[in-house]
Amino acid sequence: MTLSEEDYIKIIYHLGKGDLGSVSTNSIAERMETKPSSVTDMIKKLSEKGLVNYKKYQGVTLSEYGLKTALSIVRKHRLWEVFLVEKLEFSWDEVHEVAEQLEHIKSEKLVDMLDKHLGFPQIDPHGDPIPSKDGEFKKSIKRLLNEVPIGKEGICVGVKDSSPPFLKFLDKNKIALGDSISVIDKEEFDGSLHIKIREVDIHISDQIASNLYLRIIE
Amino acid sequence: MTLSEEDYIKIIYHLGKGDLGSVSTNSIAERMETKPSSVTDMIKKLSEKGLVNYKKYQGVTLSEYGLKTALSIVRKHRLWEVFLVEKLEFSWDEVHEVAEQLEHIKSEKLVDMLDKHLGFPQIDPHGDPIPSKDGEFKKSIKRLLNEVPIGKEGICVGVKDSSPPFLKFLDKNKIALGDSISVIDKEEFDGSLHIKIREVDIHISDQIASNLYLRIIE
DNA sequence: ACAAATTTTTAGCTTTGCCTAAATTTTAAT
DNA sequence: ATTAAAATTTAGGCAAAGCTAAAAATTTGT
Structure with a gap:
């Protein structure tokens, strides 16, 4: 997965959570700060890779595989946020931008050990729940x-x-x-x-x- | 600076340290696992940005600005290695690959606070010295x-x-x-x-x- | 219901970083 | 000092991810 693909998957996840139906091209474009035409391109790629379900003009939803991927990214993001606040004295509102970068680091061991180092937190500094390793999480x-x-x-x-x-x-x-x-x-x-x-x-x-x-x- | 540019700068730094003269295109290509022609392309870009001194067919050296940049990357790499070993129980030989990714995270505060969190270490888990914030380091x-x-x-x-x-x-x-x-x-x-x-x-x-x-x- | 507005897609072009093949320059050998 | 070998650069292309402009589909308003 490229960095950009991960960003799209995460955004589709966040947009899809609120709504009941599928996520529109325009809403993704807005969040990604890019143009709808670029979104269409990427959606096609994600669809070919089996990460999203896509029908022309009908928006997208995450596939099961896509959802798993999204949750793993969200997990990393939130664990890093906890790390920044608890261990590096960052404040609540400074963490997002940095976590946005850290969430893309690829190493399963890193995430597991970070989780352990932080005492297996269930909630991040914004109060959002942290998905477990296998993608479950509390409301x-x-x-x-x-x-x-x-x-x-x-x-x-x-x-x-x-x-x-x-x-x-x-x-x-x-x-x-x-x-x-x-x-x-x-x-x-x-x-x-x-x-x-x-x-x-x-x-x-x-x-x-x-x-x-x-x-x-x- | 793009990720790729940072990789080149770091490699030019490491190759240049041993030698006395300038760094050859081929040696960079080998370390980057890429082709010499690609290296030439990148060198031109780095040269235009003032990071390296370049004369056709004569290899490159880092400019002062390039050196400063390289040291900042090395500093980040080694601090993250210390973090992985000391805080996350990674072993000596597992850290490199992950630090290679972490070194590209952009946040001055992150590096400073990480340094503090680790107790301002002067040496990494391979025994290599960690450059200080202003680029000095001990032998x-x-x-x-x-x-x-x-x-x-x-x-x-x-x-x-x-x-x-x-x-x-x-x-x-x-x-x-x-x-x-x-x-x-x-x-x-x-x-x-x-x-x-x-x-x-x-x-x-x-x-x-x-x-x-x-x-x-x- | 159907024209207008909106959304989405397509087509074609740009940049970054890489590639191959060919040309050029430097280095090494006799 | 030439020539062969090695290193480096140029030229021309490719894939990813973006953009603009224009076309197509869907939704909305009356």
């Missing part, structure tokens, strides 16, 4: 922190209240988008939470917890 | 372990005695090619050494030490 859902079950881990993906005092609080406590948070325990008395973030335990009020969104694995 | 030399000064660190790069009993000893003590070894102390009485390898201290006889080659930074 993720967005929940307010105070609704996350005890013991669960999630990624901080947003705030409900975006007032300066709240944001300042988050900043002071070093809670940022992309951070991984686990719920250790909940106080029955006031609904306050004990959470673990960056290997430290902190205690936060229900008020805080009900204004922070996490993305967790179901 | 490395090969020494028998018993001749390495106390306090120095080096990479195990070979054995003098390759008899089964010796190799078995190395295996039992988990000493392998590519391992980083530091000399902690030397006993005056029998010349035996205290060394640190993989974060553990062990004690070895002078006999052993005088049959193991390390590559150290001068």
